[in-house]
Amino acid sequence: MKYAFFPGCSLESTAWDFDKSTRAMCQALDIELTDIPDWTCCGSTPAHSSNASLATALPAMNLQKAREMGLEVMAACASCYARLRTANHKVKTDEQERERVKTITGAAYAGETPVRHVLDVLVNEYTVERVRSRISKPLSGLRVASYYGCLLSRPPEVVAFDNPEHPTCMDELIDAAGGEPVDWPYKTECCGASLSLSNANIVGRLSHRLLAMAVEAGADCIAVACPLCQMNLDMRQADANAHGKLPPTPALYITQLLGLALGLKPDDLGLNALTINANAVLKKISSGERRSAQAGAAR
Amino acid sequence: MTKAVEWTNTAFLEEVERRSGAPVGACLQCHKCSTGCPIAPEMDLLSSQVMRMVQLGLDEETLASKAIWLCASCEACTTRCPMEIDIAGVMDTLRMLAVERKAAAPDERVRTFNDSFLKSVRRHGRVFELGMMTAYKLRTRDFFSDVDKVPAMLAKRKLSFLPHHSSAAAKEVREAFKRADEEEKKR
Numbered sequence: 001m002k003y004a005f006f007p008g009c010s011l012e013s014t015a016w017d018f019d020k021s022t023r024a025m026c027q028a029l030d031i032e033l034t035d036i037p038d039w040t041c042c043g044s045t046p047a048h049s050s051n052a053s054l055a056t057a058l059p060a061m062n063l064q065k066a067r068e069m070g071l072e073v074m075a076a077c078a079s080c081y082a083r084l085r086t087a088n089h090k091v092k093t094d095e096q097e098r099e100r101v102k103t104i105t106g107a108a109y110a111g112e113t114p115v116r117h118v119l120d121v122l123v124n125e126y127t128v129e130r131v132r133s134r135i136s137k138p139l140s141g142l143r144v145a146s147y148y149g150c151l152l153s154r155p156p157e158v159v160a161f162d163n164p165e166h167p168t169c170m171d172e173l174i175d176a177a178g179g180e181p182v183d184w185p186y187k188t189e190c191c192g193a194s195l196s197l198s199n200a201n202i203v204g205r206l207s208h209r210l211l212a213m214a215v216e217a218g219a220d221c222i223a224v225a226c227p228l229c230q231m232n233l234d235m236r237q238a239d240a241n242a243h244g245k246l247p248p249t250p251a252l253y254i255t256q257l258l259g260l261a262l263g264l265k266p267d268d269l270g271l272n273a274l275t276i277n278a279n280a281v282l283k284k285i286s287s288g289e290r291r292s293a294q295a296g297a298a299r
Numbered sequence: 300m301t302k303a304v305e306w307t308n309t310a311f312l313e314e315v316e317r318r319s320g321a322p323v324g325a326c327l328q329c330h331k332c333s334t335g336c337p338i339a340p341e342m343d344l345l346s347s348q349v350m351r352m353v354q355l356g357l358d359e360e361t362l363a364s365k366a367i368w369l370c371a372s373c374e375a376c377t378t379r380c381p382m383e384i385d386i387a388g389v390m391d392t393l394r395m396l397a398v399e400r401k402a403a404a405p406d407e408r409v410r411t412f413n414d415s416f417l418k419s420v421r422r423h424g425r426v427f428e429l430g431m432m433t434a435y436k437l438r439t440r441d442f443f444s445d446v447d448k449v450p451a452m453l454a455k456r457k458l459s460f461l462p463h464h465s466s467a468a469a470k471e472v473r474e475a476f477k478r479a480d481e482e483e484k485k486r
């Protein structure tokens with residue numbers, strides 16, 4: 001399995017741990033990633049809020065480069081993924097938009113490069129069963145609230161690899177990794193996303209709601225697949241606490257959790273970048289391991 | 300106080316529908332979008348009210364609202380609207396119209412964030428976070444919020460002091476920005 005990887009700006013700065021854990025996990029699963037050479041920013045929310053032509057052209061420039069590679073694109077950042085998919089959707093459904101992209105980028109592009117999210121690849125190409133067969137350090141006893149946020153499953157006309165209101169791909173992967181997916185109602189509620197810098201008070205309120213619900217559902221940690229969600233739930237947990245004190249709840253990238261279950265070391269997965277450290281998670285996993293070893297010895 | 304609205308201006312509705320491609324006129328005021336909107340408590344207008352005001356041609360009031368800038372583009376409304384109106388897309392169009400028509404913005408922070416972000420991309424081809432945050436803070440004169448987080452972010456290598464970019468790709472992006480600005484003028 002081989003993909004052209006689009007890391008995106010967050011993965012080379014605030015979310016370098018998502019980058020590191022995605023690459024390490026893919027390597028452990030024999031999924032080969034080659035970066036799109038000289039990739040550039042997808043434009044994210046500021047582009048689609050400010051300049052519709054740019055919002056399609058910036059992703060298209062990268063998808064044109066990937067077309068040369070003859071590979072499908074894989075993205076990890078949910079926001080980049082949504083922007084790349086939206087650009088494909090626009091050029092496929094709107095002829096004027098296609099013309100604009102040609103004028104702006106100097107080359108034709110009609111949406112030839114398929115774009116996949118790492119979760120889509122794992123669940124629909126690699127398959128959950130194959131992931132299960134590769135697990136060497138099960139997340140035994142670890143209760144995980146899978147948080148999908150907005151852009152992995154919405155809008156369904158554009159993304160569509162999971163149910164928009166009740167996605168399950170991360171829960172299936174947590175289960176395959178030996179953990180316990182918790183049932184909770186805020187899987188797809190918004191964290192405030194890019195309002196993080198401009199309106200931290202709103203993000204604090206929304207993060208508090210999410211964290212409080214995860215805690216109430218009995219989660220030991222939250223699994224995320226978006227750099228903005230991760231930042232709002234992890235680094236801004238202090239701001240969330242201003243709305244009511246909560247026990248510290250680590251928010252790990254799904255790639256970090258799967259990496260641990262594949263036997264990778266915390267350092268290989270960038271766990272040291274977390275604000276709320278993952279010690280409680282690691283402890284729980286190793287005590288689960290001891291328990292199952294003892295049970296094995298007793299048998 | 301309620302204000303009587305004379306329903307004569309259809310030009311605004313037509314423009315918003317053309318630019319966004321969304322049939323705002325079809326909104327039947329079921330308020331499903333507003334019910335699921337995460338930012339509703341902070342918004343001065345609910346998304347369904349924004350749709351109604353566009354229908355009624357209340358351009359100045361709509362474009363001067365806080366709501367269009369606080370919308371987080373979460374797409375919950377777009378996913379759920381029974382009339383298949385891309386409400387999040389309409390919000391994008393309204394933000395662009397607000398800038399084009401120089402509408403008074405009740406809160407400049409989101410607009411300034413967008414500008415600082417895009418300037419960074421235009422210059423480097425990718426976002427240079429530390430530079431972008433500094434530019435944002437200088438322009439909003441909001442020097443104190445989040446400064447407590449910067450040392451930890453630097454220590455955890457979440458921010459770097461230098462932009463990451465290749466000059467060839469940055470040049471391509473600059474050209475694309477120039478041409479995209481020209482394309483936008485034709486809309």
Ligand code: SF4
Pocket residue numbers: 325326327328329330331332333346347350379380381382383384386
């Ligand atoms: S959900 Fe759609 S039809 Fe209902 S109020 Fe919102 S925009 Fe109008």
Ligand code: SF4
Pocket residue numbers: 332335336337338339346369370371372373374375376377386387390
């Ligand atoms: S996209 Fe904007 S208006 Fe729609 S639900 Fe999300 S925040 Fe509210």
